Amino acid sequence: MTAPETGVTATGADTGPLRDRVLASLTTARARTTLLTGCVDGPDLTAQHSPLMSPLVWDLAHIGNQEELWLLRGVGGREAMRPGIDSLYDAFEHPRAERPSLPLLAPDEARRYAAEVRGRVLDLLDGTDFHGTRLTEAGFVFGMIAQHEQQHDETMLVTHQLREGPRALTAPDPAPAPLFTGPAEVLVPGGPFTMGTSTEPWALDNERPAHRREVAPFWIDTTPVTNAAYRAFVEDGGYDTERWWTPEGWAHVRRHSLTAPLFWHRDGGQWFRRRFQVTEAVPPDEPVLHVCWYEADAYARWAGRRLPTEPEWEKAARHDPVTGRSRRYPWGDADPAPEHANLGQRHLRPAPAGSHPAGESPLGVRQLIGDVWEWTASDFLPYPGFTAFPYKEYSEVFFGTGHKVLRGGSFAVDPVACRGTFRNWDHPVRRQIFAGFRTARSESV
Structure with missing residues (x-):
């Protein structure tokens, strides 16, 4: 082969x-x-x-x-x-x-x-x-x-x-990026595309097999949702307004008294966060981090939008409308390089929203790989024709409505465990993971 x-x-x-x-x-x-x-x-x-x-x-x-x-x-x-x-x-x-x-x-x-x-x-x-x-x-x-x-x-x-205690890890910050001035969202055309893979040698069982998916046209954020955008939701009373939340999400917010992303706290009129044992002002232009699925979903509702489905996310990341083929990565088939994405623990934080223009998709969507895992609207389910290999405990036992799919990887993910078809999953309450999100809307909305 x-x-x-x-x-x-x-x-x-x-x-x-x-x-x-x-x-x-x-x-x-x-x-x-x-x-x-x-x-x-x-x-x-x-x-x-x-x-x-x-x-x-x-x-x-x-x-x-x-x-x-x-x-x-x-x-x-x-x-x-x-x-x-x-x-x-x-x-x-x-x-x-x-x-x-x-x-x-x-x-x-x-x-x-x-x-x-x-x-x-x-x-x-x-x-x-x-x-x-x-x-x-x-x-x-x-x-x-x-x-x-x-x-x-x-x-x-x-x-x-x-972990509490003195700082044990350091890394250089990502390079400063010019303020992103591109469009806030891009239109992903409707129609079929190839989802998953049957040819990537090291793809895991839940990424297989390749199959055709039909996706209606939709709009998707050009960059992940930033701290500044999420802070507007917080300060507009997002955590106190039941109508933005699913019933399960609202119950979770009330039970655990959530008021902001994990590791955030407010001192006077400014928001701070704890990042690897260092307290710092929340950087407004970074993708928001340490939010659970319920928080991402509530923000999207507040913004008049929704989370993208997993097929929508993958089409935005891989589909080339000129050739009709699905790429390995948004930028093409080449393995990730530093100019493409923030991966591999080179840094201990996301890069500013709009970074890595060399890594954007054919439609101009940025940071689909690296920086933050992105929650999708989808439950973790097998693809048509799925076969567990080499053991069912890797994927099969997690299929169902109890886990939501995350895509794209984060700054903490190594390139060997990140590609356009790679699927991550977790409980919708998880906040400690390096997860953020972007939003979408149907074309007619």
Whole structure:
């Protein structure tokens, strides 16, 4: 099989480029894991900083355990390195709130375990046949593990945002951007487009298969909703006005006394936020962050608009009206580069709205990839013809009305785990994640 989206040949004599890609993806993920677990001391690694999150040391050993299960045992047929720990690091066996009470590996032991697994995996990689099985075809299982580690790295970054105490992480701010003066919204033409993928080698099961979707014409925001725009909703009494909220959302607001995005507080006439242990004025031109689905939906109603559906979001991000084809990314098929999107934890905040003109879609929509995850109106459901692979617990068990789809990635997402077809999902009450949104409206509205 040839993977035209990446330019990597999955079959044939020369698999060097594919091995290089696998190695680079695994190495990048491990460097980030090391940073996130090495910048704090032992007590911060073993503490549970929020009941919504695991202790950082659990994530570290879980990363190693999954790599051992899928690569050393699954591909290499090796014996278990540490019999008996699988259940400790099974995400479905122990809820996050229970994990601090488990007999987890201590920080130094968890580091040694993850490092030993990785050393053996690199030996295994040298001799892996990328043509033998569906699991190894095009290096899929290695790509799955690289994506898994990066997803946990993002989770650990969320834990760092929730953590109290001195600042442990720093990064340069995104480059200043000129004030965006383009149109506030663009029209996405109606008609069919190809949603999902059947050819992206490392796409996960919920992104498959490619299929045709019919979408009516609609308008969508050119940029994500900004802090300044969201502040207008707050100051107009948005959190005190029931008519903007779904019944479930209103009950959630009342139950938890929500008044603004998570980490915001007001001092006198100014709004401030806490970002990685630093308190700063809320920057008006950044995309709003740390809002749940209910808050995004209520803002959209207040603004006389709505959240885009998942098919609408993907069409805005991928559809090229000139050629009729669906691109890998808004800017084309090339892998993300810094000029395209704010990804990979290069920064610890979104870039100003309107940044990255090189990354805009053919229709002129910006920042569809990176900066903030974007809530959509859609429940997380399988595509027509979906088949769970390689295990149903990745996607299938989450399908239904209990989870809403997020798209596009955030500054905390690595490019290996972000593409135009990538689907994220979470409960509509989640606020600690790096999520914002943009709005849409039907053409007739």
